[in-house]
Amino acid sequence: MRVIIQFLLVLALALGCVAFWWLNHDLPLTAATLDLSVEPGTTPRGVAQATVDSGVQTSPALLYWWFRLSGQARQIKAGSYALETGLTPYRLLAKLTRGDEALRSVTLVEGWTFKQVRAALLKAEHLKPDSKGLSDALIMEQLGLPGRHPEGRFYPDTYTYAKGSSDLKVLLRALHAMDKQLTQAWQARAVDTPLKTPEELLILASIIEKETGQPSDRPMVASVFSNRLRLGMMLQTDPAVIYGLGEGFDGNLRRRDLLADTPWNTYTRNGLPPTPIAMPGKASLLAAAQPANSRALYFVARGDGSSQFSDSLDAHNRAVNKFQRGQ
Known part of the structure; x- marks a missing residue:
């Protein structure tokens, strides 16, 4: 009887050592990085099988137990999980x-532009294209x-984002982020701003974004447009015409483009687009x-990414001759 007990103790110790070695030993992978997707509701046995199916070379039964x-x-x-070289059963479960x-x-x-945003989302790796085929109007409806x-x-x-996430969720996060940044900017606005609403601030900011080379x-670009709005x-901003x-x-x-009237042509229409x-x-x-x-009302590109600002039309024309015409 004593011999049997000793044998069982030795066997248990041996099994414990093997288990400890296995739990802390790198699992063989079929590639340096593997993708493992665990769907909601998957059982532990199903997770073990999915792990092996993804390219982890071990027994699904061992993983399950x-x-x-x-x-x-x-x-x-x-x-969605990335399984990389150096993965042990212990690290796998922790992950x-x-x-x-x-x-x-x-x-x-x-x-x-929003067109460029949509194109980027369609090209994003493993991002579910739920917006594909939807009009801009339907996308905004989906976003509330x-x-x-x-x-x-x-x-x-x-x-x-996690693999398989919806592009609409990314858009929603970007929408909320803009709301937050716009609110903060509006709260910090100058007391003498000619802008009446956060919406107008957003429109002007978009023009500044496209007009600024440096x-x-x-x-200063903001000052020119603010001064013009006050007066x-x-x-007369080209990026708005182009849009x-x-x-x-x-x-x-x-x-002829500057004379072609559209709601965004700031050469034919007053105020913000x-x-x-x-x-x-x-x-x-x-x-x-x-x-x-400042009192600046005009600016022209110097050719090095920066702009020359002028308070009067005469000064502006001289700047145009110097920087644009080389006179």
């Missing part, structure tokens, strides 16, 4: 119970803003809210 005996099987979370998902990212760039124009409503930033010029002068031309713009802005023309970033929002204190 490890999940069960650990007491954490019910804590495994659904999601699954933490919900340590593999995140992808998509970047929305300052100055992009029926009847609202989408241009400029989304904050330019890098957004992470970041440090933003407050009732036309804004209004839409697909008809061939890359070369001509005089009806909608933003692009996504403004935080710096442009703040510049629109707090423009530089």
Whole structure:
């Protein structure tokens, strides 16, 4: 009897050593990185099988019993996981119970139009294209803003997401981010701003975004447009005209384009255009809210990315001759 007990103790110790070795030993993978998808409602046995099916070379039964005996099987979370070299059964379970998902990212760039945003979302890796085939109006309806124009409503930033997430969820996050940034900018607006609503601030910020070649010029660009709004002068901003031309713009802005009336043609219509023309970033929002204190009414590109600002038309014409015509 004593011999049997000793044998069982030795056997248990041996099995314990083997189990300890297995739990802390790297699992063989068929590739350096594997994708494991755990759907909601998957049983621990199903998770073990899915792990093996993804390319982890081990016994699904061993994984299943490890999940069960650990007491954490019910804590495994659904999601998309990246399994990489160096993965042990112990680390695998820790990853699954933490919900340590593999995140992808998509970047929305300052100055992009909504058309460019949609194109980027369609190209984003493993992002579910729920917006594909929907009109802009239907997308805004899905986001809870029926009847609202989408241009400029989304904050330019890098957004992470789990594999299989909906592009509409990314858009919703970008929408809320812009709402937050716009609210902060509006609350910080100058007391003498000619802007009457946050919507007007968003529109002006989008123009500043497209008109600024050098970041440090933003407050002065904002000052020019703010001064023009106060005086009732036309804004005469080319990016707004180009936006209004839409697909008809061939890359070369001509005089006839400046005379072609659209709701966004600030050469033929006074005041701000009806909608933003692009996504403004935080710096442009703040510049629109707090423009530089100046009397400037004009600016022209110097050719190095910066602009020359002028208080009078005569000074502006001299700047145009110098920087644009080389006179």
